[in-house]
Amino acid sequence: MRCEHFDVRLQQLLDHRRAPEGDPRLRRHAALCPRCHNQLTATRRLLRGIQLRELPTLDDDFAARVVQRVAPTARPQPRSAWLLVATALAATLLAAVMPQGPHAPHAITRFAPHTPPRSGNSASELAATTAHLPPNTNQPHLEQSWWTVCGTSILELYPEQARLRHRQQVSQLAEELRPIATPFNATVTVLRRTIPFGRPEPKSPPSASLVPRLAQQPSHA
Amino acid sequence: MTDNLRHLARRCLAGDQRAMLELVDRFRGQVFGLCYRMLGHREDAEDAAQETFVRALRNLRSWDPSRDFEPWLLAIAGNRCRTALARRMRRPSVCSLVEPVAEHRPDLHAARHLAEEVHLALNTLRPQYRQAFLLFHEQEMSYAAIADVLQCPIGTVRTWIHRARRELIRRLQKREVVESRHAV
Structure with missing residues (x-):
């Protein structure tokens, strides 16, 4: 055995966790080569030194300290899929049992009282918009009245929306806009009182008590 | 063993503190041993071990249950030790790294x-x-x-x-x- 083979063989034995002294070829070569004998001895001392090294013990409350750090941020598992499915099912059932037809207009118009249009242009435009829509066979007059109310409100707030030609768009806009129409008008009025425009406006600063009072006033487009 | 560990991990994820204690106690020797051998200082090793477990518990979701838990945990410990060593190189410690005989x-x-x-x-x-x-x-x-x-x-x-x-x-x-x- 040559010295370079000695090193390779030594590493192989250590890789398989076998004692180098147990290999007769290594022993024979180490007996003849002082350098490799020194290497074999150093390897044995190294392995012995690793075994002799003491490991200090951890405190008994180590785990408790770890958990104390983690526990405030420990969160339960997210809702499982079955819970999401149950929620969706419940929402579907709720939608199915909700009153429909003639009750719907009253439920929606409850958000804000209907204000008559200030000019006949908007109403006539809406009539032209909804003329082609199929009438409701159950309650045609209520259906007509409801669409008139919604459309009038939209046209008062946003006259440019008179270009709408689809009933679905009118419905979506009405549902989204009517609940916020009154506070929106009040906010716009407050802003107009704060920011000077062309028209003279009172210069008093806006206050919280002003908003409810303005909300009761008729809306101004 | 592995199934038991998976169950333990699930309990930890659910916020069961007793499961967290059990998990830490099970691996504290290995983690602290590695940290101590890597850092050569008891307090530093304890800090690194504690940080290892905190990170492991907080990121337990990222452990793939189809693989062994121990390599994943020791990888975190190794990263903590390397970070501590880099910090130590920037600010050399004045205390001795070898316990007195x-x-x-x-x-x-x-x-x-x-x-x-x-x-x-x-x-x-x-x-x-x-x-x-x-x-x-x-x-x-x-x-x-x-x-x-x-x-x-x-x-x-x-x-x-x-x-x-x-x-x-x-x-x-x-x-x-x-x-x-x-x-x-």
């Missing part, structure tokens, strides 16, 4: 002297070499598991361990530890 019995003294020399020699190794060497010779992990911990090929692990052994042997020879007259 209090005993004066010849055999015990020789044993502790050898252990200290090995300890000092290990501290001169590159962190990757040291971690690979300790995982193999002290934690008795396989090359495949070490490769999993260090996230590198098995061949690289083998090379690092061989280099670590040669450097340690060279260091012990240089320190004349081999020629010590005390039979240990």
Whole structure:
């Protein structure tokens, strides 16, 4: 055995966790080569030194300290899929049992009282918009009245929306806009009182008590 | 064992603090042992071990239950140790890294002297070499598991361990530890 083979063989034995002294070829070569004998001895001392090294013990409350750090941020598992499915099912059932037809207009118009249009242009435009829509066979007059109310409100707030030609768009806009129409008008009025425009406006600063009072006033487009 | 660990992990994820205690107690020896051997300082090792478990518990969702838990945990410990070593290099500590020898019995003294020399020699190794060497010779992990911990090929692990052994042997020879007259 040559010295370079000695090193390779030594590493192989250590890789398989076998004692180098147990290999007769290594022993024979180490007996003849002082350098490799020194290497074999150093390897044995190294392995012995690793075994002799003491490991200090951890405190008994180590785990408790770890958990104390983690526990405030420990969160339960997210809702499982079955819970999401149950929620969706419940929402579907709720939608199915909700009153429909003639009750719907009253439920929606409850958000804000209907204000008559200030000019006949908007109403006539809406009539032209909804003329082609199929009438409701159950309650045609209520259906007509409801669409008139919604459309009038939209046209008062946003006259440019008179270009709408689809009933679905009118419905979506009405549902989204009517609940916020009154506070929106009040906010716009407050802003107009704060920011000077062309028209003279009172210069008093806006206050919280002003908003409810303005909300009761008729809306101004 | 693995199923039990998966169940334990699920309880930890659900916020069960007793499961967290059980998990920490089960692996505290391995994690602290690696941290202590890597850092050579008790307080630093305890801090690193604690940080390891905190991070492991907070990121338990990222553990793939189809794989072994131990390499994943020791990989976190290794990263914490390397971070601590980098911090130490920026701000050298004034405290001694070697516990003082209090005993004066010849055999015990020789044993502790050898252990200290090995300890000092290990501290001169590159962190990757040291971690690979300790995982193999002290934690008795396989090359495949070490490769999993260090996230590198098995061949690289083998090379690092061989280099670590040669450097340690060279260091012990240089320190004349081999020629010590005390039979240990």
